[in-house]
Amino acid sequence: MTAAPVKAREYSSFDITSDDFWSRPFAVRDETFAQLRAGQGLTWHQPLESMFPIEEPGFWALTRRADIAFVSQHPELFTSAQGVALSPMPAEIQRFASFFLSMDPPQHTVYRRLISSAFTPRNVRQIEQQIHDNAVAIVDDLVGAGDVEFVSACSAKLPMRTIMDMLGVPAADQPDVAYAADKLFGISDEEYVSDDERVGDPVAQIALLSNTGIELAKFRRAHPGDDLMTSMVNAEVDGHKLTDEEIGAFLILLASAGNDTTKQATTHAMMALVENPEQREWLMEDFDGRIGPAIEEFIRWASPVIQFARFATVDTEINGHPVSAGDKVGLFYCSANRDETVFDNPGIFDLRRESNPHLGFGGGGPHFCLGSQLAKTELRNLFRELLSRLKIVEFGEPDLLFSSFAHGVKRLPAHIQ
Ligand code: HEM
Numbered sequence: 001m002t003a004a005p006v007k008a009r010e011y012s013s014f015d016i017t018s019d020d021f022w023s024r025p026f027a028v029r030d031e032t033f034a035q036l037r038a039g040q041g042l043t044w045h046q047p048l049e050s051m052f053p054i055e056e057p058g059f060w061a062l063t064r065r066a067d068i069a070f071v072s073q074h075p076e077l078f079t080s081a082q083g084v085a086l087s088p089m090p091a092e093i094q095r096f097a098s099f100f101l102s103m104d105p106p107q108h109t110v111y112r113r114l115i116s117s118a119f120t121p122r123n124v125r126q127i128e129q130q131i132h133d134n135a136v137a138i139v140d141d142l143v144g145a146g147d148v149e150f151v152s153a154c155s156a157k158l159p160m161r162t163i164m165d166m167l168g169v170p171a172a173d174q175p176d177v178a179y180a181a182d183k184l185f186g187i188s189d190e191e192y193v194s195d196d197e198r199v200g201d202p203v204a205q206i207a208l209l210s211n212t213g214i215e216l217a218k219f220r221r222a223h224p225g226d227d228l229m230t231s232m233v234n235a236e237v238d239g240h241k242l243t244d245e246e247i248g249a250f251l252i253l254l255a256s257a258g259n260d261t262t263k264q265a266t267t268h269a270m271m272a273l274v275e276n277p278e279q280r281e282w283l284m285e286d287f288d289g290r291i292g293p294a295i296e297e298f299i300r301w302a303s304p305v306i307q308f309a310r311f312a313t314v315d316t317e318i319n320g321h322p323v324s325a326g327d328k329v330g331l332f333y334c335s336a337n338r339d340e341t342v343f344d345n346p347g348i349f350d351l352r353r354e355s356n357p358h359l360g361f362g363g364g365g366p367h368f369c370l371g372s373q374l375a376k377t378e379l380r381n382l383f384r385e386l387l388s389r390l391k392i393v394e395f396g397e398p399d400l401l402f403s404s405f406a407h408g409v410k411r412l413p414a415h416i417q
Contacts, residue, residue, distance in 0.1 A: 009058070012036075012043035016061060019049065022404045026303075026334065027347060033335035036063040042321045045330075048404055050088040059086060059309065059328040060318075063335035065342045065359060067318050071310055071329055072363025075104050078310035078329060080367065086309040086330045087404065097184075097206055099249040101257070105366055110240050112370065115250065118231035127228070127374070130165045132381050134158055139385035142416050150395065150414040151267055154386070156182075158378050159262035163254050168216055168229045177212055180205040181255035206252055213251030217244040258371045260406055261304040262378055265360075267398075267409045268302035269379070270386065272349040274395055279351050284387055294351045295379050300358035301349050303334045303407050308362075333359045334407065392417035 014032055015021050021029065036043055041064065047056045062068050071078045081104045083094035094102045100111040138157045145153065160178050163169075169177055184205045220229040221244075232247060242250070273280045283290050312327045323329065336359040338346040343353070361369035369375070386393075394415040401408030 009044045011046050011058060012061070014043065017046050017048050023402055025400065026407055030335065030338050030347070033063050033332060033338065034340070036061060037335060037339060041067065041319055042323070048087040052089055054088045054090060056088045056328060059330045060323060061330050061332060062318065063332050065336040065339040065357070068331045068333065068336045068359055069363040070318060071331060072367070073365040075366055077313055077316050079104050079313050080108070080310060082311045084308045084310065086307050086328070096249070097252055098256070099246070099253040101253060101367060108366055110237055111246075112366070113237045114235045114240060114242055115232070115370065117235045117237060118228055120231060123228045123231055127162070127166055128377055131158070131162055131377055134161045134165070135378070135381035135385050138382070139389055142386075143389055145416045148414050148416055150270070150412040151263070151409060153414075155263045155266040155270070158266070158382050159259045162374065162378055163258050166228050167213070167251060167254070168220070168225070168227055169212060173212060176208065177255070180208045181259050184209070184256055209252045209255050210245075210248035213248035214244045217247040257369075258374070260408065262375045264304040264406060264408050265298055265302040265375070265379060266382060267412060268304075268407070269298035269383070270393070271395060271398065271409075271412070272301055273387070274393055276349055279349065280387065283351055287384060287387070290351065291380050291383065293353065293356065295376050296356040296358060297349065297351050297353055298379060299360035300337045300343070300356055303337045303360055305360070306334045306403070306405055306407050307332045331363060333362070336363070390416055
């Protein structure tokens with residue numbers, strides 16, 4: 001693996017890479033991002049800490065919505081194929097763990113079309129019914145529950161069940177798969193894994209997820225059913241079909257992309273609604289009419305994915321600022337979603353926003369979140385049940401996840417009636 005040549009550039013005096021910075025709450029971190037947004041635009045920073053022995057000179061921090069959208073929508077200038085992790089990580093590992101998330105068009109386009117073609121209207125209807133039934137069952141258990149830990153009792157359940165049901169993971173395997181997916185995501189938090197485990201453990205989790213996908217694919221090739229997995233093994237675009245190994249890789253991507261994100265959005269949105277009872281009342285006056293735009297605000301507010309990265313393929317410019325071929329750029333969605341030139345009072349949770357062009361699902365372009373509709377269906381079904389059936393919800397202090405990638409709450413004490 002070759003490290004990029006060290007460039008004689010001055011690092012910004014603003015710290016957005018130290019552990020100390022990432023251990024502060026979201027709103028406090030945004031005070032620094034706000035200064036970057038108001039300043040010269042792009043700033044050059046020290047690399048983030050990495051668990052891999054790989055050296056990079058640093059990265060450009062993109063903090064304004066327009067700049068992040070520009071880079072996301074120009075894959076010919078900013079590649080994903082060298083990896084999309086801002087923290088230095090070998091591209092081969094990323095390719096294995098994130099499948100077509102770290103590919104560029106036209107290869108990316110083929111895989112995305114293959115997967116999309118498996119989501120037939122019939123499969124989507126089946127998944128929506130499962131989401132509704134699971135949301136009802138989760139809230140059945142919460143009614144009158146008293147003191148509970150909200151993340152494990154509620155937020156974590158629907159996203160994982162949705163993915164398992166969608167892919168047909170047998171009930172007996174679901175706890176192991178859920179555990180592997182959770183561990184894979186928590187790797188930056190000391191409490192989740194010890195230093196020794198940091199490199200070895202993710203490899204084991206990735207292997208378990210990949211093998212689960214491979215087994216499911218083999219099973220459905222031998223025993224076709226009326227489900228998404230059967231459609232995936234049969235999908236064909238321009239003469240390409242998915243191999244079992246690729247379906248294994250897709251399961252890893254889904255377990256990381258579709259699971260923690262929706263879980264964190266649920267927790268942050270529920271906390272915001274409990275803190276702002278007048279917003280909750282306004283939403284409930286016309287739930288079906290208002291939940292669509294409200295969910296956009298849930299995502300903007302939560303910003304579950306803090307950042308992804310790209311590498312410049314050629315010498316180019318971002319909003320007039322020169323960027324050299326090989327430079328890494330960090331796309332801080334968390335900052336785009338608080339950009340005061342786009343959002344009025346960005347630090348206020350406001351369901352009544354008329355326009356909400358947040359970048360919670362990415363900055364547009366080929367990698368825009370493939371599961372955004374699914375995530376919205378989950379949130380709509382779950383919040384309908386939560387807000388109409390729970391009479392009292394009170395929260396204690398959240399225990400925040402230490403991570404520069406996921407905006408997470410590990411635990412949230414709750415009292416529910
Ligand atoms: C609130 C929930 C979610 C958030 C905030 C979220 C956010 C994101 C973001 C920021 C990206 C990268 C976009 C880019 O690079 O331009 C992404 C990609 C992706 N997401 Fe989501 N996501 C969510 C839910 C889901 C769900 C439920 C699934 C599926 C079960 C999913 C599947 C994917 C996939 C497959 C990609 C890769 C797309 C590609 O590379 O073409 N996501 N998501």
